[in-house]
Amino acid sequence: MAKTDGTGDAPGTRDASEKPDWALSRRERRAKARAAAGEPPRKRRGWILWLVLALALAGGAAWYISGGAERLASLRGEEGAEGEVASDAAPTEAAEPADQVMQLLPSELAEVQPARLRETVKATGSLSPSRQLAIPAEVSARVTEVLVRAGDAVEAGQLLVQLDVETLRNQLDQQRATAEATRAQLRLAQTQLERTQSLVGRGLSPESQLDAGQAEVDQLAASLAAQEKAVANAEESLKHARVVAPFVGVISAREVDPGAYVATGTALLSLVDLSTLEFEAAVPVRYTPELAAGQVVELSVEGVAGRDFTGTVDRISPVAIEGTRMLPVYVVIENPEILLRGGMFAAGRVVLEEKEDALGIPADALREDDDGPFVLKRDGDRVVRQPVEVARTWEAGAVVEIAAGLEPGDVIVAQPLDQLRAGSRILVVGEDQ
Numbered sequence: 001m002a003k004t005d006g007t008g009d010a011p012g013t014r015d016a017s018e019k020p021d022w023a024l025s026r027r028e029r030r031a032k033a034r035a036a037a038g039e040p041p042r043k044r045r046g047w048i049l050w051l052v053l054a055l056a057l058a059g060g061a062a063w064y065i066s067g068g069a070e071r072l073a074s075l076r077g078e079e080g081a082e083g084e085v086a087s088d089a090a091p092t093e094a095a096e097p098a099d100q101v102m103q104l105l106p107s108e109l110a111e112v113q114p115a116r117l118r119e120t121v122k123a124t125g126s127l128s129p130s131r132q133l134a135i136p137a138e139v140s141a142r143v144t145e146v147l148v149r150a151g152d153a154v155e156a157g158q159l160l161v162q163l164d165v166e167t168l169r170n171q172l173d174q175q176r177a178t179a180e181a182t183r184a185q186l187r188l189a190q191t192q193l194e195r196t197q198s199l200v201g202r203g204l205s206p207e208s209q210l211d212a213g214q215a216e217v218d219q220l221a222a223s224l225a226a227q228e229k230a231v232a233n234a235e236e237s238l239k240h241a242r243v244v245a246p247f248v249g250v251i252s253a254r255e256v257d258p259g260a261y262v263a264t265g266t267a268l269l270s271l272v273d274l275s276t277l278e279f280e281a282a283v284p285v286r287y288t289p290e291l292a293a294g295q296v297v298e299l300s301v302e303g304v305a306g307r308d309f310t311g312t313v314d315r316i317s318p319v320a321i322e323g324t325r326m327l328p329v330y331v332v333i334e335n336p337e338i339l340l341r342g343g344m345f346a347a348g349r350v351v352l353e354e355k356e357d358a359l360g361i362p363a364d365a366l367r368e369d370d371d372g373p374f375v376l377k378r379d380g381d382r383v384v385r386q387p388v389e390v391a392r393t394w395e396a397g398a399v400v401e402i403a404a405g406l407e408p409g410d411v412i413v414a415q416p417l418d419q420l421r422a423g424s425r426i427l428v429v430g431e432d433q
Helices: 026-036 046-095 166-201 207-240 285-290
Strands: 101-104 109-111 114-136 141-146 159-163 242-244 249-254 267-284 296-301 308-316 326-334 345-362 367-369 372-379 382-387 389-394 399-404 411-413 425-428
Touching: 114 249, 114 285, 114 296, 114 326, 114 389, 141 166, 159 267, 166 207, 207 242, 267 285, 267 296, 267 345, 285 326, 285 345, 296 326, 308 345, 345 389, 382 425
Parallel strands: 101 425
Antiparallel strands: 109 411, 114 267, 114 345, 141 159, 159 242, 249 267, 267 326, 296 308, 296 345, 308 326, 345 399, 367 372, 372 382, 372 411, 389 399
16 A cells, blocks of 8 residues: 555645746646635536436436336236236137127128029221112213201112203213114115125126125124114213212211312212111220121110110121220111210120020139138028038129029028128128018
8 A cells, every 4th residue: 555644645645836937837827816806716626516416327227217218118018917807708709709799781781583694705996887888970961959868867769969951961861863864774775785685696796796785784783783772872962961879878968069160970979878877896805716697796886875785796807906905896787766976985795605594603602611612601690601512603794693502582692701701690680671
């Protein structure tokens, strides 16, 4: 142990007053100045503050740890109590499922009844008249009268346009006159030929005159044949001056007005037959093997609310629409009431296959476990497990055909209600209890 003198300073330790000024630290110089001024030395309390702070932190930590443990213990105790309650209640729930009553909406139940099940494919497209014709002028002439307008319904044989007949009659008269003159010349040439033959037979005329007479008769006969054909053409042209409707329909366009001169082939009117329309539908190409002429198509038409129409597949295109995976299918639709018009948009379904009087249920009603497929069937105020045998699905899997296990009139749960179990009690909203 180090020895101390009477001042209590350890050996080798010198008072600041014994040190020269240059050897004093800043703190020692401040202490020396305070001593020279007669002030008491400043006590060093910084270590006390650090000690207090350390003690406070240690106490706070101890308090937090102690409180956290208590809270943790409290929470664990609550969880344990709840677990005990739950474990005590679980056997009761498992043992008594019938005590639970689940409310069901009428829409969550379905009554099984025989129905027509179908497999269909969606088809969309537009309507067009099955017969439409641009009526042309079949003779060059001036239009004297147009008797119809767009939208007019016409009968077969009804006069639509009248062309100028005066010029046509003059042409016909001229052709007839020319043919008549040639006919007279032919008769005269034939008479002369007969006379020449007689003279040649008696040796009174040379053989060359007989040849010349025969050539003249042949030429006149050929000219008369051509002229008679011209007469027939002129008569036909005169008939074509009356433009009539070739079939019953509606005028869809009027292209000329009275006074216009039209050449042969010029379009005068457009006529459509609306009694039968064609629905050009687009169907995904993957259904091609199942499509066939004669299949029924049920459709609704935009603009004709509340009415459904039925058509028949007439033909199927061998080529898909370019740039798509859709196949054109042409459907014939009868339109006796003329409710439909060309250009209307329609959407419908092609019936690929159907079965009458089959038992079908919604696909959501079918359940399955280790024992096989089943449904929840209503039995009074409970539902019971009813095993079923599935025949096949319809409507792209939305409907399941049941081969065995259900009878007409059975009521089943139609929705996938996972919380509903066999044996559960049910209460149907709105039913009299």
